[in-house]
Amino acid sequence: xxxxxxxxxxxxxxxxxxxxxxxxxxxxxxxxxxxxxxxxxxxxxxxxxxxxxxxxxxxxxxxxxxxxxxxxxxxxxxxxxxxxxxxxxxxxxxxxxxxxxxxxxxxxxxxxxxxxxxxxxxxxxxxxxxxxxxxxxxxxxxxxxxxxxxxxxxxxxxxxxxxxxxxxxxxxxxxxxxxxxxxxxxxxxxxxxxxxxxxxxxxxxxxxxxxxxxxxxxxxxxxxxxxxxx
Numbered sequence: 001x002x003x004x005x006x007x008x009x010x011x012x013x014x015x016x017x018x019x020x021x022x023x024x025x026x027x028x029x030x031x032x033x034x035x036x037x038x039x040x041x042x043x044x045x046x047x048x049x050x051x052x053x054x055x056x057x058x059x060x061x062x063x064x065x066x067x068x069x070x071x072x073x074x075x076x077x078x079x080x081x082x083x084x085x086x087x088x089x090x091x092x093x094x095x096x097x098x099x100x101x102x103x104x105x106x107x108x109x110x111x112x113x114x115x116x117x118x119x120x121x122x123x124x125x126x127x128x129x130x131x132x133x134x135x136x137x138x139x140x141x142x143x144x145x146x147x148x149x150x151x152x153x154x155x156x157x158x159x160x161x162x163x164x165x166x167x168x169x170x171x172x173x174x175x176x177x178x179x180x181x182x183x184x185x186x187x188x189x190x191x192x193x194x195x196x197x198x199x200x201x202x203x204x205x206x207x208x209x210x211x212x213x214x215x216x217x218x219x220x221x222x223x224x225x226x227x228x229x230x
Contacts, residue, residue, distance in 0.1 A: 003029050007204060007229065016206075016229045017064035020109045023225040027210075030198040032191060034222040035114045041107035043089040047082045049110035056080045056113045059088045060224075061096045065103035067226070072099035078113060085110075114223050117214030118173055118183045122192060122222075124154070124199050124208040126230070132199050136164040136192060138173070139212035156196045161189040174215065183215035191220055206230035 003026050010018055018026070024034040038053060039062055040046035050057045061074030069075050073095030076088035089108055096105050121139035124132055130153055137149030150167040152160045165174065165188055176182030191213070199205060207228040213220050 001025060003202070007202075010229060015064055018227040018229070019062050019064060019106060020060065020225060021062065023227040024222070026227060027198075027222060027225055031194050032198070032210075032222060033220070034225060035111045037109040037111040039107055040089065040110050043086040046089045046108055046110050047085050050079070050082070050085045053110065053112040057085065058111050058113050059085065059092055059108045060111075061092050062106040062109045063096060063100075063103050064106075066096060066100055066105075072096055074099075111223075114214050114221055115216070117216045117220070118180075119212035120174075120183075120188065120215050120220075121149070121209070121211040122195055122213060123210060124195070124205070126206050132203075134164075134192065134196055134199070136188075137168050138170040154196050155200045156192060158189065158193065161192040161196075164192060165189060181217050184217055184219055187219045188213075188215055204230055 006022050006026055010022065019039070021037045021039045024037050027034050028036065038049035040049050046059060056078045059076045059079060061069045066072060066074060074092050076092060079085050079088055092108050093105060096103060119139035121135070121137050123135045127133050132154040134152050134154050134156060135149050148168050148170050150164045152164055165171065165185055174183040174185055199208065205227060209226045210222040211224060213222045
């Protein structure tokens with residue numbers, strides 16, 4: 001499904017927040033690698049999706065109304081059997097309904113577990129005066145604790161992308177701190193440029209959040225994604 005058709009469908013439904021599955025489909029179309037997700041509305045569909053993508057898998061609540069899925073018990077990781085997937089589906093739906101009874105719950109997203117990497121974040125928000133602003137920094141929960149991020153106005157240049165990565169205080173982590181595997185910094189810079197190009201071509205996007213992105217020595221992949229329309 002094309003980027004335009006996904007956005008048009010959301011607008012027809014009266015939704016501003018795209019699901020994780022929709023967000024990742026859009027990003028893949030834009031050339032941004034993601035841990036692709038499948039939407040499952042029943043436990044049996046979740047098992048079928050897990051078999052399709054390959055075990056082990058992660059299941060996450062699929063709801064436009066639940067932003068922090070892990071806070072409500074809406075995330076289950078490292079599931080290795082069909083029985084574990086079925087149980088996780090039921091537990092996620094029940095936990096989401098308990099936490100937010102009024103939330104619209106589409107089901108769960110099913111994705112193959114990504115191999116661990118250095119967690120970074122890329123995002124975009126609209127500034128009332130300057131327009132779209134691109135962000136880069138350390139990801140996961142560290143972004144909320146350390147707030148170690150850099151910003152640039154869209155569109156960015158290759159020099160901007162390079163400086164965004166260099167400016168964060170946690171840059172030594174990307175270079176292989178204390179013997180850890182270094183990140184593919186060039187891949188992160190290219191990802192920032194693709195993201196900038198995508199944002200410039202789609203002004204209807206009000207907010208975008210890729211967190212975490214797992215950075216490896218040989219590339220990077222967005223594990224979670226969220227897109228909000230204007």
